[in-house]
Amino acid sequence: MLVTILHNHDHALLEDDPGREARADVVNVAAAMAEALRGGRRRVVVKPVDDVTSLADVLTTQPDVVVNLCESLGADSRGESLVPAMLELANVCFTGSSSLSLALSLHKNKAKEILRARGVPTPASVVVQRVEELIGVELPFPLIVKPSREDASVGIEFDSVVHDRPSLGKIVTRVLRTFRQPVLIEQYIDGREIYVPLLGNSGRRPLPLTEIQFGAAFANKPRIVSYGAKWDTDSPEWIDSPARIVELSPAVTRRCVEVALAAFEALECRDYGRIDLRLDSRNEPWVIDINPNCDLHPQAGFSRAASAAGLSYSDLALHLIELAQERHHGNQTRRLTGPDAARRPAAPHRDVHGGRGGLRARADRRR
Numbered sequence: 001m002l003v004t005i006l007h008n009h010d011h012a013l014l015e016d017d018p019g020r021e022a023r024a025d026v027v028n029v030a031a032a033m034a035e036a037l038r039g040g041r042r043r044v045v046v047k048p049v050d051d052v053t054s055l056a057d058v059l060t061t062q063p064d065v066v067v068n069l070c071e072s073l074g075a076d077s078r079g080e081s082l083v084p085a086m087l088e089l090a091n092v093c094f095t096g097s098s099s100l101s102l103a104l105s106l107h108k109n110k111a112k113e114i115l116r117a118r119g120v121p122t123p124a125s126v127v128v129q130r131v132e133e134l135i136g137v138e139l140p141f142p143l144i145v146k147p148s149r150e151d152a153s154v155g156i157e158f159d160s161v162v163h164d165r166p167s168l169g170k171i172v173t174r175v176l177r178t179f180r181q182p183v184l185i186e187q188y189i190d191g192r193e194i195y196v197p198l199l200g201n202s203g204r205r206p207l208p209l210t211e212i213q214f215g216a217a218f219a220n221k222p223r224i225v226s227y228g229a230k231w232d233t234d235s236p237e238w239i240d241s242p243a244r245i246v247e248l249s250p251a252v253t254r255r256c257v258e259v260a261l262a263a264f265e266a267l268e269c270r271d272y273g274r275i276d277l278r279l280d281s282r283n284e285p286w287v288i289d290i291n292p293n294c295d296l297h298p299q300a301g302f303s304r305a306a307s308a309a310g311l312s313y314s315d316l317a318l319h320l321i322e323l324a325q326e327r328h329h330g331n332q333t334r335r336l337t338g339p340d341a342a343r344r345p346a347a348p349h350r351d352v353h354g355g356r357g358g359l360r361a362r363a364d365r366r367r
Helices: 020-037 052-059 082-089 100-108 110-119 130-134 167-181 227-231 251-265 302-310 313-329 358-362
Strands: 002-008 043-049 065-068 125-128 143-147 183-187 192-200 210-212 243-245 270-277 286-290
Touching: 002 020, 002 052, 020 043, 020 313, 043 052, 052 082, 065 082, 065 313, 082 100, 100 110, 110 125, 110 251, 110 286, 125 130, 130 167, 143 167, 167 183, 192 251, 192 302, 210 302, 243 302, 251 270, 251 286, 270 302, 302 313
Parallel strands: 002 043, 002 065
Antiparallel strands: 125 183, 143 183, 192 210, 192 270, 210 243, 270 286
16 A cells, blocks of 8 residues: 655745745654654655645656645645645545645635634634725724634734723734734634544544643733744743643533534535634633644644653554545445555545535535
8 A cells, every 4th residue: 555645845935935934844743744644555755845736746656645734835825725636636545634624624705604604613704805994893892803824823013902992903003014914813712722623524523622722922922823932832822831731621622522523514514624612701612713633743733632642653643544534436335455455446536525515515515
């Protein structure tokens, strides 16, 4: 079995890249995943991708399964969905969510519109494309200002939480100038930050919940995971904001899992992912972000949650491949036994978007 691990290799493409550290870290994730998957009858190849041409070259090798770790393309987070789109068109089996799900989750305002339509609680928000549009913003303060097409806390600093209109105008201007994309302005929920990792499809289950522990370094600062707190390992904020397994009350845990599963399903995510929540003063959860392509480093929150559930990193890596193959090739009972047994071939374009309805009703719909 040929397993190809794809990762973006674009952290050095731009001279001034506000997301450079996040883009560089995926190289370490790919190396760890390759080490975890080597063995048995698997041949593991790691392929860096920096543009569409390099991705097309990978497809000529006809891998049996692709582990998709690409979080951007050409140093642009908006290219994240192009990788699974090409894999879908080539009818290649790959781990993780479809191009549609990745595109929706990255377009934060569109994701929030879907969540609201499905009754999933998410903070009220608006999107602006020019500073002049702020005159029509009537959301109550405090607010948090984010780039609308980024992830990994890119563009989020402590002053992104604003309490008045002058500060709002200043931060919106900065985001527009730096990222050249619409700006999401969202009500700020000042509460506990809870992560719900989800694993599986038809047997989807939550892994142990984790909480960001905001320590003394956050005194007189908003309790948010800023870009520095997430990626600057020498900063007091990084040191003082560990993610740890948390035990909430049974009622709050059930509600967090219920909301996370609803958000995951609303965007038709699959295989694995993480839903970021904030608990308000009444312990009600609000979805603040959806991460269908979350960090799979052995020391990242998802892997640690899997370990707490009894899955080693190698077990997790193998399970992700199994999930992708069973989803892509169809009914599990129709394959030969054994971890490396061949699956029956998939029909052409059976999994173009992995969604539901219309022409896609014939695709594998196991969740």
